[in-house]
Amino acid sequence: MSAIRVVMVIYMLVVLAIGYYAMKQTKSSSDFFIAGKKLGLIALAMASFSAAISGWVFVGGPGLYFSIGQGSLWMTFPTAISFAMAWIILGKRMRLLTEVNDCMTTPDAVYARYKSKWVSGIAAIAILVGLVLYLANQITAFAFILSPIFKINFQWAVLVGMGIVLIYSVAGGMLAGVYTEVFRGTCVIMASIIIFTLCVVTGSGTQNMASGIVEALSKDAVGAKLVNPWGIMPAITTMSWFFCLSIGIVGQPHIVHKFYMVKDVRKMRWGVVLAAIGGMVSGLLWFGVGLTVKYLSATGKLPAEAVELLKKSTDNTIVVFLNYYTPKVIAGVVYAGIASAIMSTADSFINIAAASAVRDLPFAFNKKLTSNQELVMGRIVVVIIAVITIVLALTLGPKGIALLGAFGWGTFAAALAPAIGIGFNWSRGTKQAAFASIIVGLVCNVGLEIAKVLGAGFYKSYIAPKGIYNGTLSLCLSIIVYILVSFMTKEEKLDSKVEAVLEA
């Protein structure tokens, strides 16, 4: 453990140094919120990949594989194509929009498209609420990792984690987040390749592990189900994950936001390939660790301490592999990579939430701050958001990971994907449609998640038995509402520059 701690501390020092460097580079609100529109190819690719692949992928992913099998991979497999979806559907149009409209945030873009402060305001609220909850989810996961390594209790781990995120987030804003993401993205990609190789060697190949699981867990064909495409989940559930996590990318403000930062349009060309490769390599870690630990567990080859860890929480799947089957220095790099994955995702969230609070909401109420005021207020709001996050994380504890995570990707996809993803490609889309679809997506997904957590009767009777994934159901409804309302309401004349963006 001491070697792991040393590597993690060194890694964190590098991250802080990057934050300090970014602080020196941050001179305006444009630097703070959209990295000064200076991102090149590698930075764009790594920042997009890092923002999409949060730390939960490395903590929750292998744990989910351990619990439900191969079906869990439908949550990570979208990365092979989801970045291309975002690039094709929105990349060019969002980047061109910044040329004619000086957009810094997703609600800025929404306003430019629909010319409605109601629509941009409701988008800002959806983003603010979703990001604060998602941020709390990240910090909770961070504390889950830090707590056992540094032998500190969960509460202290939350404070330490939030503190580190705050330092470079307040100081360097989005520029710090982007620089950090490049560093940690590179580390995570390299570590994932090494870990996957170790997994294959430890389990003597994927076929040996799959057949071992099938034989060891033959009762009720559980083993066969685990290694087949849907795992032990209904097929419709896992396909729903694939759908929502692929096309839902166009509703993620932390991904869409990256397109405003690109230095020039052509830098986007190979960025999508690099981002996808990064995502796919991370998927290998999820697959490799999940399969290997499941195989070792099913065949009774795990040490007793490891079995105990897994009994406490299946999220310890990654911990088991790193602690018992990985050289300590590599384990330290992976732990640090996971921690900084959470940190950089959290940093992206915290800055976008701040931008919503100091730019988009005041705008919806006809207020406008100067660039300097935005910068100062941005940093103050970041601190306020951090305090709310800490309160949420401490109140809900480690069990809050799943609860808070439910408000993340699915909520953004359902609330924002049609208004942005269809709206920026179809001039017939109207502001009434955008407003209605955002409300329907937000209320439906959050409502269903609350019903699920509270064990509401209708949810138990009608939704859960059908294997419905709330995010996908809500996204379908939101799409239908957006298109139908657009056809039912009067077509609006678009601003000539926005029209040029839509037709580019």
Place this chain on the structure above:
Amino acid sequence: MNKKDLTVLVILISAVLMLIAQLTKNNMLFALSFPFVCIAWMWLGAMKKDSVRGRAKVSLISILIIWLIAFASMVSINNSQVTGYFLGLPKATAIMVYGVWVVSFLVVTLVYAIRFDKDYITNEDIKEFNQRTGANLNIEVTDNKQGKLNM
């Protein structure tokens, strides 16, 4: 009704079918409808003046067909048994890993990058955009023979 309207209608109809599939727990209907939403949405994004250009069209149609076949096959296969292995994985899982995961990257993501300046944003597009908006996307000719431009 123009081609963009028609594409949006395809998304609408497919989304309604997805909704029905979820409410009736019909795996096959879901497997055959969600690819249409995804690909039609990308088709909409790739459209320039009511049409999708060159290889982008081939790429998107190919992935639609591949997904329909792959997901329909996986839904049809008995999930409670493993009948054989292909490249280290159970056959059904091999469809998932190689047929959906890897092939999606090759057929869409890689093709997007390769065909970027021919099918997705050409020099003419940028010139036209500059003219229409008064924007100043800086275009400099660096290689006249190959017609490559840097911005």
